Amino acid sequence: MSNVEERVKKIVAEQLGVKEDIANDASFVDDLGADSLDTVELVMALEEEFECEIPDDEAEKITTVQQAIDYVAKNA
Amino acid sequence: MTKPVALVTGASRGIGKAIAEKLAVDGFFVVGTATTDSGAEAISAYLAENGKGLKLNVADAESVETVIKAVNDSFGAPTVLVNNAGVTRDNLLMRMKDDEWDDIINTNLTSVFRMSKAVLRGMMKAKTGRIINISSVVGATGNAGQANYAAAKAGMIGFAKSMAKEVGSRNITINTVAPGFIDTDMTKELSNDIKESLLASIPLSRLGAANEVAHAVAFLASEGAAYITGETLHVNGGLFMP
Numbered sequence: 263m264s265n266v267e268e269r270v271k272k273i274v275a276e277q278l279g280v281k282e283d284i285a286n287d288a289s290f291v292d293d294l295g296a297d298s299l300d301t302v303e304l305v306m307a308l309e310e311e312f313e314c315e316i317p318d319d320e321a322e323k324i325t326t327v328q329q330a331i332d333y334v335a336k337n338a
Numbered sequence: 339m340t341k342p343v344a345l346v347t348g349a350s351r352g353i354g355k356a357i358a359e360k361l362a363v364d365g366f367f368v369v370g371t372a373t374t375d376s377g378a379e380a381i382s383a384y385l386a387e388n389g390k391g392l393k394l395n396v397a398d399a400e401s402v403e404t405v406i407k408a409v410n411d412s413f414g415a416p417t418v419l420v421n422n423a424g425v426t427r428d429n430l431l432m433r434m435k436d437d438e439w440d441d442i443i444n445t446n447l448t449s450v451f452r453m454s455k456a457v458l459r460g461m462m463k464a465k466t467g468r469i470i471n472i473s474s475v476v477g478a479t480g481n482a483g484q485a486n487y488a489a490a491k492a493g494m495i496g497f498a499k500s501m502a503k504e505v506g507s508r509n510i511t512i513n514t515v516a517p518g519f520i521d522t523d524m525t526k527e528l529s530n531d532i533k534e535s536l537l538a539s540i541p542l543s544r545l546g547a548a549n550e551v552a553h554a555v556a557f558l559a560s561e562g563a564a565y566i567t568g569e570t571l572h573v574n575g576g577l578f579m580p
Contacts, residue, residue: 299507
């Protein structure tokens with residue numbers, strides 16, 4: 263689990279260019295400054311890292327770091 | 339591979355070949371595509387060490403996916419895409435069959451959507467990219483007997499403007515080059531009567547050379563064009579001035 267958490271946070275940091283520590287409840291758009299294109303890229307990066315496919319309607323629900331961790335833990 | 343990769347569709351002859359050759363001279367590793375194996379081999383032959391020809395049917399989603407993957411794996415993700423492949427199936431609207439319409443929209447317009455989407459991921463990662471669509475003057479003026487072709491070519495312009503707004507923040511530009519009447523196999527099919535009346539309406543009084551379109555494309559692919567996006571560059575000898 264912690265491994266998933268670390269990997270997700272690493273991707274978020276890379277994709278969104280976040281230098282500080284990332285809180286689990288951080289919202290991609292509101293807290294980390296992502297735009298709509300960033301969130302699409304983020305989902306693509308998660309798909310690549312965890313070798314899974316995240317359907318569009320699921321991807322829409324992933325708006326925070328914790329939600330990404332939970333989704334990956336459950337589905338990948 | 340240190341050279342940036344440029345992908346040019348429909349590169350076995352005409353304007354596409356001139357574009358591929360020009361981009362190779364400008365320092366790109368050029369992947370040119372053709373619909374046949376012999377076309378792909380011809381591209382490999384003329385590009386020599388500066389590129390490679392591949393077989394691709396832009397109207398076939400699966401073929402696009404396979405070829406893009408092969409290009410990414412073998413040469414690296416393209417940072418320049420030239421959507422040049424195109425065909426005509428002219429007919430008066432009264433006589434135009436559904437398949438004449440569908441075929442042209444699919445090959446000339448849907449292909450641009452597919453190819454652009456397929457290379458976008460690599461361009462987003464690279465944070466740089468140039469997509470150049472080869473449209474046509476008839477996309478701006480219309481032309482009797484070419485409702486399907488003109489609709490597809492006009493569609494490319496709207497597509498480019500939309501995409502330019504979507505991905506501009508990633509340093510990716512999308513522009514359109516709209517050639518007028520260029521001396522290629524496509525215009526050799528025109529009758530002499532039509533050619534003569536055409537020449538009368540072209541201020542420069544001649545057909546264009548494929549090479550003259552290639553230079554416009556090369557400019558849009560160059561560093562110097564970094565601040566131009568969503569634009570349509572007409573290369574038509576003055577036949578149409580927007």
